[in-house]
Amino acid sequence: MRKELDSIFKPRSIAVIGASTTRGKIGREMIHNILLAEFQGKVFPVNPGSPVVHSIKAYSTALDVPDAVDLAIIIVAKEHVCEAARLCGEKGVKGLVVISAGFSEVGKEGKKRELELLAVCHEYGMRMIGPNCFGIVNTSPDVRLNATFGKINPRAGRVGFITQSGAMGEAIMNHANELGIGFSLIASIGNKADISSNDILDYMRDDPNTDIILMYLENFGNPQNFTLIARKISRSKPIIAVKSGRTKLGAMAASSHTGALAGLDVGVDALFEQGGVLRVDTVEELFDVAAALSKQPIPKGKRVAVVTNAGGPGILATDALISNGLEMPPLSPATIKKLKKSISAEASFSNPMDMVAGAGGREFKLTLDAIKDDPRYDAIIPIFVPPVTIDQMDVARNIQKSLEGTDKTVLACFMGAGEKPEAIEYLKEHNIPVYIFPEAIAKTLALLAEHREWLNKPSGKYKTFKIDKADKAEAEAVIENAYAKGDLSIVGEEAIRILQAYGIPAAGYEYASNAKEAVAAADKIGYPVVMKINSPPILHKTEAGGVMVDLRNADEVREAGNELERRVGKLKKGEKFTVGLQKMVAGGIETVMGVTIDPSFGPLVMFGLGGIFVEVMKDVSFRINPITDTEAKEMIRSIKSYPVLSGFRGTKPVNEKIIQDTLLKLSQLVRDFDCFSEIDINPFIASADASACKAVDARFILQKR
């Protein structure tokens, strides 16, 4: 794969098919850009209509090119693309970049054309980027390839960039140029008919010129694969991604745009979390984070010092930092003592350290010198609001002089310095990113600190519980029985049996068909008990008044039995009235666990608190299956209502290990049987007392066979 992609990203010779006439300006711009970037190989325009393009001799077909060709860029009208590709194949071309649009993104006919094109590639062993893409870039000095048709010749730098949208790709390249951010490799992947974003991620992992990777994504071809690749790369090269199509309507637009199924947002969040990808919401944030990562280390922790010459911005920065979850420890007494010797007494000597408006280069140097060696900080934010009396350039030089070589993360803020950009330019050149507003710094730092936590945490293990052959057979029997009956929903005792087969603690059932039998069953179980209508089947039992809880003695059970029978009313022919009785699990906390099968992400494992928390507050966590033990733990701890589980108002914390194992067992269950479309354990009672932790009710929905 590596070698195949080399022929695309490091070609020695290129043919541009459709170099001038067919697609109007695009072909000419492409040649122009290739020349402008000083491509280190040879370029051959191919165009039957014009013998010369941009002063270069052009050929009628790829076959006429006198030299060997590594890469062909195809820009001809959609109807001629397959033919052009075939000629490239005959010529022995190794890689294609197909710019032309009019393929799977425009419907059925296009999809057919795309498959045909792919078949040509397979036939001749060519690899392809596109179709419907914006081109590729490699700024490596021995390549210098800009095979895009934009107005921008991207600067060289250490950022790799993968984009699924050509338009967004161009917009992002323009914006990067304005910000002075340089690229190593750029790939606009278009419809991803052959080469996917995963392939290019993998290629960038080994690229010595790439330190960080930016992605603009609209959907995922193979999310499981993405997680695996990202998980590996993220350990050494941070990946920052904007995934659009987040909201439901947004996703609809994505789907009509790309002809692909858009991802559920919870799936995407889980994917990025599990893969260690830094997810940003906007293109602006993408660059804020890229600017920091391309020049500064990832902070060791969350502790930030703010040094400012003005109160207002210091407060804004503090607000933004704290509300983004960062910490601002006060200055140490030793630092304060040191600073009081040389800084105006009107300064505040706290964090933010407000040196007041008179402060210039000298004060910044003194203060930053004192703070940069203090181990209580992981990051430093110098803020400067230029008063007319202070020399900005002097401030910039002193900030740089002081902080050069520090291992702390430094992000500077120069507010309202628009008219004198030299100071800002100076800092940027010396690897200190400068932001206009402190809020952008806070968001960026928060994301980096989170990534540090991700890097620090154990990578987790995929656990496999030993399940007895007999137990597995038991679960299988329940499933097969349901299929045999033509009933795709497994509930009640049958569902409990599957859980028990996989060692998930569950409250068993006793059945009764009248009040008298119910009392006998309750006596056997022990009071208090819960009684539910078992047949006739009712879907939402609680809402329908089909559940009686906390029955404390025989009298109450008898009364409840009669009442339920009354509520059921007349039975249809062949139906029988029965109730199920369970031991009432008291004093625990209701949780919900489950699995749902997402069309693009496969099984997602879910956890949350029960009742209102899951249904109104939507306070749940998702992970893509399979999950590691660490991930199961995180699922529990990442819900907002976690304090309810960890000991709230003096109650004992619940036994998390049992919840964790139950999630892992669910994960294993869907790996062992790939027939489920949904699993719900609701409620699973969590308690400090291990023996009281139990699934009370569960439901399995089977896929159609």
Next chain:
Amino acid sequence: MRKELDSIFKPRSIAVIGASTTRGKIGREMIHNILLAEFQGKVFPVNPGSPVVHSIKAYSTALDVPDAVDLAIIIVAKEHVCEAARLCGEKGVKGLVVISAGFSEVGKEGKKRELELLAVCHEYGMRMIGPNCFGIVNTSPDVRLNATFGKINPRAGRVGFITQSGAMGEAIMNHANELGIGFSLIASIGNKADISSNDILDYMRDDPNTDIILMYLENFGNPQNFTLIARKISRSKPIIAVKSGRTKLGAMAASSHTGALAGLDVGVDALFEQGGVLRVDTVEELFDVAAALSKQPIPKGKRVAVVTNAGGPGILATDALISNGLEMPPLSPATIKKLKKSISAEASFSNPMDMVAGAGGREFKLTLDAIKDDPRYDAIIPIFVPPVTIDQMDVARNIQKSLEGTDKTVLACFMGAGEKPEAIEYLKEHNIPVYIFPEAIAKTLALLAEHREWLNKPSGKYKTFKIDKADKAEAEAVIENAYAKGDLSIVGEEAIRILQAYGIPAAGYEYASNAKEAVAAADKIGYPVVMKINSPPILHKTEAGGVMVDLRNADEVREAGNELERRVGKLKKGEKFTVGLQKMVAGGIETVMGVTIDPSFGPLVMFGLGGIFVEVMKDVSFRINPITDTEAKEMIRSIKSYPVLSGFRGTKPVNEKIIQDTLLKLSQLVRDFDCFSEIDINPFIASADASACKAVDARFILQKR
């Protein structure tokens, strides 16, 4: 007041005291700015050291100035400010702007100096802005005053700006200049020793040159007053504010910075909500919103049409719009039919309407023409990502031509158009604001749509319930009794009595001192009952195991009574064991209501759901007292868990009217008695059944006398 402020904002003659030597460059810059802006009156430098400043004759003291002086700007060292002010008073100066720092912001001594300065102002009937401020601006053609010492001569425009931080003021002015936003009036209010932000707000309300008002605030002098003023102004002129010091740490920095108590964030949010102020988090957003409001109408509703020439940005916009609560109705069949005649068949004909990359001016014009008359939209967002093949200027002209005169709100997005700003400039000049990223548009539109809702909603009434004299006396007796006992906490039956006096439904108590009495009491109340230890007093009864719920018969009551007595253990001398019994209110939803007294905002009324919701999820709403009936209703509806009250899973919605009235009665209670420092009703049972709605427990904490 108006006339007094006129002498400051519309002076005919100014003296600049300390025009050159004392504060170094500041005085010279001030004179320079006054001249540069072409002040329409006379300016007199006052400086004992130099006879000429900036080629203008200077005078030794204010008294030496030959003409009458309306406004004096004082820039001398802090020690000389009072003396300079006194001479101004002698001279008959009407207003002061005191730039000099070193007053209440630097501690006790400074505070003393500030009071002294204020006394001088009072003595001579002068009004003052500052001290410790950045100056003032009035761009009105008959005034043209720029009495600031920044590097910027602000453009004239229709935006009023009030800033509490000089540094932020300068930064914001710089940024505004870059964005082409012009100002009518600017006031840097510094320490607000005399003239407050409320005074200036009031002044801007009547200023014919001001259409919208921006504020940068760090604290509030008189929040109640602010709400009243803002509520009036917001109906005609939108107010947009950044309030810093949001988070706890941020507030600490604000407090050390300004020497004032920083506001609790919930108070600020309530204040802005009740005053109809558009609250933004960052300076960037301040300008995003200002740009929209200064050029476009507030949208009539939330329904947005997006018209784009590229899929990616369309998806980003959709994501951002939907997640900010806006709506995107699909195109009408009639519009689609119309568009299909003239737009490429590859376009998507949905919302976002993606005209695909070939679209230029013609397509924008056709599409926008079809959409602008469609009553299903309140706002239109044209998005353009410049492909190399399209003439940007042509696109801009066609967007403008189509949308000129529409009553819908138009905000345009030009992504990555950095190199050719002419098109953007063209649109801005024609009153269409242009943003680089769609997310900024979404946030801005959401805020404007929210403001429209605020404008549309009934302004609400302050309700006063008729309370019987005897009832009021009863409440007073309980309070006085507590003071007499020296007990600042009123709980149990006493607390219930206050509620009942104000017509708040509450569950009464019966008392018993042993199990036998308890059974008699329970028989009287009717089962099921709740039993709580009444004495000895225990603060957190539930945690201490001092509450038994759902006792269903005499046996259970007897057993519970004995158990509680056992739990209390040995009594101290003089103590007696008693329990209180209440009717158990079943089937309702626990809510919490209360009042807390904030040091800067006064009483805040609170509402939320009980238990975990208030303690873990912090899902509560606050309003500043007094509250209107509309506000009480909003308090209930604005919590996240509101669906639990409005009918969740088929349950009936609770009786909101009773909750609303209870909040209004609490509001009245704290107006009638200003002795409370805290009131808590926890729980108040809300139910569909009005007779079941009841306060079960309450606590009043009295202020020390």
